[in-house]
Amino acid sequence: MKKHANVVVLCSVLLAGLVAPLASGASAPGFYVEVVLGGLMAGVLYSLVALGFVLIFKASGVFNFAQGSMVLFAALAVARMAERMPLWVAVPLAIGIMVLLAMIIERLVLRPLVNQDSVALLMATLGVSFFLDGFGQTVWGSDIYEINLGIPKEPVMILGNLFQGGILINLDDVAAALLAALLVVVLALFFQKTATGRALRAVADDHQAAQSIGIPLNRIWVIVWSVAGVVAVVAGMVWGSKLGVQFSISLVALKALPVVILGGFTSIPGAIVGGLIIGVGEKVAEVFLGPVLVKAFDLAGGGIENWFAYVLALLFLLVRPEGLFGEKIIDRV
């Protein structure tokens, strides 16, 4: 029960920090809403990457270090193929490539490592990650490429009559958010309601038992890596259209790490909520906490965005190791 209280305290402090700028009058309401919205949009992008992590972890107990590289690879594939053909052809083709990749990874990496220690599998995915980074450049090139989703880039002014000066919002951000929401609904249905989803959850819990009731492990792995590949295509397209397709995309995986710790390694909604919390949290901290630190301690006050997510994740590890929505760890001794 005491642990529960700790979670409540932590969440209250976070919430207080979130509304403090507005309540103290340090920020104009319109500007504040804009910052929060910006955070939410960044959060959606983190969520998309975190979703890939959660899928593979949920279904195979493997922490897939290569998720970021898969996003980069998928983004490169979409960007380069879209140069030669319409986008609506390039995207399904890219999905096909990711499915093929999933099959190859299952055959060459996962199958030989069945029933090995999870550290061995983690190392294997680390290897896959570096391979994909390099191989992507070999195949697709190493420049910065563009993905044009055909959505106007100019920000649109909304709610002009509610806030002074209105709120600027990007249409592609809105599209990304809608896409992420759709993806989550589809995945949740898939995991909770289909026999395949049940099989995936079963495999996650116990490989041997799952096999003994007739669930073919290899096929399940191909399915789950394929789904993670599809998620990577979506994430890659959204990131790529926003920032351009470049190597640094594969590093967003590191930003998704605190997201899965916060949301819980086994929870799809957790990945989404965690991404949003971290997105908003780090933006608000950067914009409003920075100046406070400058005033109070005479610090430079920058770079908060870079470490905020990790500190938050650390705090959550202390009070709630399974994450906000993760399956409760039940251990019999």
Add this chain to the structure above:
Amino acid sequence: MAQARNIGDVILKIDSISLAFGGVKALSEVSFDVREHEIRAIIGPNGAGKSSMLNVINGVYHPQQGSVTFRGVEHKQMRPHEAAKQGIARTFQNIALFKGMTVLDNIMTGRNLKMRAGVLAQAVWYGPALREEIEHRKAVERIIDFLEIQAYRKTPVGRLPYGLQKRVDLGRALAIEPCVLLLDEPMAGMNVEEKQDMCRFILDVNDHFGTTIVLIEHDMGVVMDISDRVVVLDYGRKIGDATPDQVRGNQAVIDAYLGVSH
């Protein structure tokens, strides 16, 4: 113990199986058969190769020599999920349930093999998929009633006491409607009452569904009470194969269990 069952022909034939892990010989030239509808026990001291034998039958281990013939078909390199498809189900010595899932979902996974509807139709519970889900759910409810675990339907199995987890493990194996059921120490770690319950379930499964049962058990009282024939293993070799009464009087078996001065 006389039972009103028709023990049929040989359904499972184990022919001179040898299995080694590196230099360690787990099984050497073990042969025996299992007849349809019978309860066949495998006994032996710790490390005798009993679990290895089950793992060979179920396709987890592939023996270096020998063959497993099931329903007249010889299976060389069978995988566990193929064994399940053929109708061989099993439970585990150390419970291997899906801990985060509810009792209901655990047993439902056993029906996965029989589900035919497409993934998309299942996702939206459309038409035939919904009917299929309801039909399988009914089958699962029958198993839940049979094992008397109605009250725990929605409980994550990780929270259940040990004896009940063993029961859920049995339920999941039953859900694939097996014709041969392999039970790896179904009564290990149970108190007398739980053992009696488990014995009753095993006999009922055998009786009502005609399921052939191969079980490993340490409790001699249980083995002698419920099994039709007993195989005795020691150091990976077969040292006895007879009815419970005959095995009880077998000098080699007594030596293996009590030790013998050389």
